[in-house]
Amino acid sequence: MHLKWKNWTHVTKLDPDKHLNPGAIEEVATSGTDAILLSGTLNVTPENLTALREQVEGYGIPLVVEPADTDGALFDGVDMLFVPSVLNTPDSRWVVGKHQRWALECPDIPWNLVVPEAYVVLNPNSAVGRVTGAVCDLSPAEVAAYARCAEHYFRFPIIYIEYSGMYGDPAVVKAAAEAIDDATLYYGGGINSAERAAEMGKYADTIVVGNAVYEAGVETLKATVRAVQ
Numbered sequence: 038m039h040l041k042w043k044n045w046t047h048v049t050k051l052d053p054d055k056h057l058n059p060g061a062i063e064e065v066a067t068s069g070t071d072a073i074l075l076s077g078t079l080n081v082t083p084e085n086l087t088a089l090r091e092q093v094e095g096y097g098i099p100l101v102v103e104p105a106d107t108d109g110a111l112f113d114g115v116d117m118l119f120v121p122s123v124l125n126t127p128d129s130r131w132v133v134g135k136h137q138r139w140a141l142e143c144p145d146i147p148w149n150l151v152v153p154e155a156y157v158v159l160n161p162n163s164a165v166g167r168v169t170g171a172v173c174d175l176s177p178a179e180v181a182a183y184a185r186c187a188e189h190y191f192r193f194p195i196i197y198i199e200y201s202g203m204y205g206d207p208a209v210v211k212a213a214a215e216a217i218d219d220a221t222l223y224y225g226g227g228i229n230s231a232e233r234a235a236e237m238g239k240y241a242d243t244i245v246v247g248n249a250v251y252e253a254g255v256e257t258l259k260a261t262v263r264a265v266q
């Protein structure tokens with residue numbers, strides 16, 4: 038079933054490689070966030086992904102797996118799969134190579150549950166930045182050009198400005214927003230306050246909050262929800 042994911046303004050990203058106690062999980066699931074993204078770059082295994090999914094299921098909140106590799110593309114018990122392609126890397130494995138291997142190895146991909154994401158990774162110090170070899174020193178205009186061709190040439194439904202682990206440059210997100218017509222713009226990276234959520238929420242259709250859940254706690258998460266909903 039295809040959820041109305043285009044209406045989401047706030048998504049919480051939980052990392053299978055990190056731990057939250059049951060009380061915190063309940064507060065995340067009832068925080069008002071529109072969906073939970075089960076996603077991480079390092080050390081995601083079928084076991085820890087399944088364990089996290091079992092913690093967050095049953096609250097009636099949309100669950101989306103965002104795999105970092107083909108063996109993480111598990112869709113049992115979740116509503117959708119958001120699959121990244123990192124556009125700003127010279128390493129084509131992260132653009133299309135992994136995806137071709139996936140199509141080769143998995144005959145029964147539920148394509149109707151798959152939503153492709155055009156990632157522009159801009160924090161060289163994040164796990165995703167290191168793993169993918171992303172070229173991060175881009176001007177707002179250069180990022181906007183990725184956003185424009187992602188929507189109008191590659192026809193990606195989501196463009197994701199990814200600063201994972203650091204708070205990004207609002208001018209970059211503004212430029213990307215101005216370059217996009219109908220695609221959905223995601224922003225994630227360093228959102229740990231209502232102010233930051235509101236600032237990026239001016240430009241992005243959907244903001245993603247990850248690390249703050251683990252580092253600042255659920256009250257901070259709720260403040261970021263209130264800022265955009």
Ligand SMILES: CC(C)=CCC/C(C)=C/CC/C(C)=C/CC/C(C)=C/COP(=O)(O)OP(=O)(O)O
Nearest residue numbers: 077078104105106107110121131135136164165
């Ligand atoms: C083709 C299939 C099924 C999978 C491959 C999908 C691709 C190309 C993924 C590349 C980008 C990537 C690794 C995305 C993972 C999601 C993500 C950006 C997680 C960010 O979390 P971390 O970068 O781990 O943050 P921390 O450093 O805080 O752990």
Ligand SMILES: O=P(O)(O)OC[C@@H](O)CO
Nearest residue numbers: 201202225226227247248
């Ligand atoms: O962890 P943070 O910095 O909130 O970033 C969220 C998400 O964009 C990570 O992929």
Ligand SMILES: [Mg+2]
Nearest residue numbers: 052077078079
């Ligand atoms: Mg991680």
